[in-house]
Amino acid sequence: MTTMELESWELALAGVLVVGLAACTLSAKLGVTRSLLIAAVRMVVQLSLIGLVLKKLFEADNPWGVGVIALVMLLVAGREVSARQKYRLRGMWGYGIGTGAMFVSSFAVSIFGLAAIVRADPWWDPRYAIPVLGMLLGNTMTGVALSIDRLTASVWQSRETVEARLMLGETGSEAVSDLARDALRSGLIPVINSMAVAGVVSLPGMMTGQILAGNPPGEAVRYQILIWLLIAAGCGFGMLIAVRMTAGRLFDERDRLRLDRFRR
Amino acid sequence: MLQVKELSFLDWGPLSFSVDCGECLGISGESGSGKSLLLRAIADLDVHGGTVLLDGENCNDHPGATWRGRVAMLASESRWWFDSVRPHFPEGVDESVFGKLGFPGVEVMDWEVPRLSAGEKQRLALARLLALSPRALLLDEPTANLDARSAGLVEEVVAIYREKRKVPVLWVGHNEEQLERVANGLLRMQDKQLAKA
Numbered sequence: 241m242t243t244m245e246l247e248s249w250e251l252a253l254a255g256v257l258v259v260g261l262a263a264c265t266l267s268a269k270l271g272v273t274r275s276l277l278i279a280a281v282r283m284v285v286q287l288s289l290i291g292l293v294l295k296k297l298f299e300a301d302n303p304w305g306v307g308v309i310a311l312v313m314l315l316v317a318g319r320e321v322s323a324r325q326k327y328r329l330r331g332m333w334g335y336g337i338g339t340g341a342m343f344v345s346s347f348a349v350s351i352f353g354l355a356a357i358v359r360a361d362p363w364w365d366p367r368y369a370i371p372v373l374g375m376l377l378g379n380t381m382t383g384v385a386l387s388i389d390r391l392t393a394s395v396w397q398s399r400e401t402v403e404a405r406l407m408l409g410e411t412g413s414e415a416v417s418d419l420a421r422d423a424l425r426s427g428l429i430p431v432i433n434s435m436a437v438a439g440v441v442s443l444p445g446m447m448t449g450q451i452l453a454g455n456p457p458g459e460a461v462r463y464q465i466l467i468w469l470l471i472a473a474g475c476g477f478g479m480l481i482a483v484r485m486t487a488g489r490l491f492d493e494r495d496r497l498r499l500d501r502f503r504r
Numbered sequence: 505m506l507q508v509k510e511l512s513f514l515d516w517g518p519l520s521f522s523v524d525c526g527e528c529l530g531i532s533g534e535s536g537s538g539k540s541l542l543l544r545a546i547a548d549l550d551v552h553g554g555t556v557l558l559d560g561e562n563c564n565d566h567p568g569a570t571w572r573g574r575v576a577m578l579a580s581e582s583r584w585w586f587d588s589v590r591p592h593f594p595e596g597v598d599e600s601v602f603g604k605l606g607f608p609g610v611e612v613m614d615w616e617v618p619r620l621s622a623g624e625k626q627r628l629a630l631a632r633l634l635a636l637s638p639r640a641l642l643l644d645e646p647t648a649n650l651d652a653r654s655a656g657l658v659e660e661v662v663a664i665y666r667e668k669r670k671v672p673v674l675w676v677g678h679n680e681e682q683l684e685r686v687a688n689g690l691l692r693m694q695d696k697q698l699a700k701a
Contacts, residue, residue, distance in 0.1 A: 398585075400579075400581070400583050401583040401584075401585050403549060403579075403583075404579060404582065404583035404585075405583075405585070406568075406569070406572060407547060407549070407572055407576065407577045407578075407579060407633075408572070408573070408632065408633070408636060409569050409570070409572050409573025409574075410569060411567075411568075411569040412569075414569075418585065492551075493568075494548055494564075494567075495567065495568035495569050495572075496548065496549055496550065496551065496568060497549075
C-alpha cells in the first residue's frame with residue numbers, strides 16, 4: 241500500500257479554507273488576519289525547506305550532517321524557551337538555561353532512545369534521528385518554558401514572602417521550595433494529561449502520520465508509545481534542571497534574592 | 505556587640521556605629537530616608553560595602569542564611585505563607601511568649617493566617633523571630649500597626665529578651681517619644697547619613 245500522492249493544487253484547496261477564515265477574521269475585526277496569513281505562509285515555506293533538507297540528508301547518509309541539523313534544532317528550541325519568558329534572565333543565562341534544559345530533555349533522551357532502544361543501523365540514521373528529536377523538542381519545549389516562566393513569575397509576585405523567609409534564616413532554595421514545586425507541577429500536568437487521553441481522545445501526530453503513510457497500526461502504536469515515554473522523561477528531567485538552575489540564579493552566593501538579574 | 509563599619513549601600517553611607525550587647529540603639533528618620541535599607545544591608549539582604557561584625561565575627565565568614573538566623577530582621581510588614589500559624593514556627597517554641605504578647609495562649613498556634621488582624625500578625629511575627637533565638641535584633645517599626653497597650657507589650661518582650669540574652673537591638677521607628685523610651689541611644693537618618701539625634 242502506498243500513500244495517496246498530494247498534488248500542489250490539492251494542498252491549495254486546503255489553503256482556500258484558511259483564506260476563507262482570514263476573510264472572516266478580517267470582517268470581524270479580530271486583528272489576527274495578518275499574523276494568521278503570515279503563520280500559514282511561514283509554515284508552508286519552512287516545511288517545504290525542511291523537506292528539501294531532509295531529502296538531501298537522507299541521501300547523504302552523513303553523521304555530521306545529522307549533527308549539524310540537530311544542533312540547529314536545539315539552538316532554535318533553546319531560543320524559543322527563553323523568548324517565552326515574561327521575566328528573562330539578563331545576559332547569556334536566560335538563553336543558556338533554556339538551551340541546557342532542552343539539551344537534557346530532548347538531545348540526551350533522543351540519543352538514548354535511538355542508540356539503546358530503536359537501534360537503527362547506523363544508530364544516527366536521519367530517518368529515525370531527526371523525527372524523534374523533532375518530536376521531543378517540540379513537546380518538551382512547552383513544558384520547560386512553562387515551568388521556568390511559572391517559577392520566575394511567582395517569585396516576582398511573592399518576592400516579599402521569599403525575603404521574609406530569608407530573614408528567618410532560610411536558604412534561597414528553602415525559601416522558594418514551595419514555588420519551585422508548584423512550577424514543576426504546572427509543567428508536568430499537561431504531559432500527564434496528554435498521556436492519559438492518548439489514543440482515546442487524541443491520535444498523536446506521529447502515529448497519524450505513520451498510519452497515513454501506510455504502516456501497520458500496530459507498528460505505529462509501538463513507536464508512539466516509545467515517543468510518549470521519551471517525552472514524559474525528557475520533560476520531567478528537563479524541567480528539574482531548568483527550575484533548579486533558574487532558582488539558583490534567583491539568589492547570589494550570599495543567598496540574597498536578586499530579582500535585578502531578571503528583566504521584564 | 506554589633507559593629508557596623510563603613511557600611512554603604514546604593515548611595516547611602518559610609519555609615520559606622522556599634523551597639524553593645526544588651527543595649528538598644530534607636531534609629532529615626534522620615535519615611536524614605538533609608539532606615540529599612542540600613543537594616544536590610546546589615547541583615548545582608550542587599551548588596552553592600554563595608555563590614556558588619558557580630559561579637560567580632562565577620563558577616564562574610566558565614567553563609568548568608570546562617571548570618572540572618574543570628575542577626576534577625578523583623579520587617580515592618582510580616583509575611584505568612586502557610587495556612588495556619590503553627591508551621592511558621594520551629595519545633596519546641598517557648599510558649600510563654602504568646603501570653604506576654606497579649607494572646608490567650610498557645611492555641612494561637614492553630615489560628616488560620618487569613619483571619620489574623622494586622623496587629624496580630626505583627627505581634628506573632630515578633631514571636632516567630634524570637635523563636636529562632638537570634639543573637640541580634642533588627643526591628644523595623646515593630647509597633648506600627650499596634651494600639652498603645654499592644655505596643656507596650658511588644659516593648660516589654662523585646663526588653664526582656666535583650667536583657668536576658670544580652671543581645672544588641674537596633675530599633676527603627678518614627679515615633680521619637682517611643683524610641684527615647686526603649687533605646688539607650690538615638691541616631692537619625694538624614695541626607696543618607698546617620699547623625700546623633
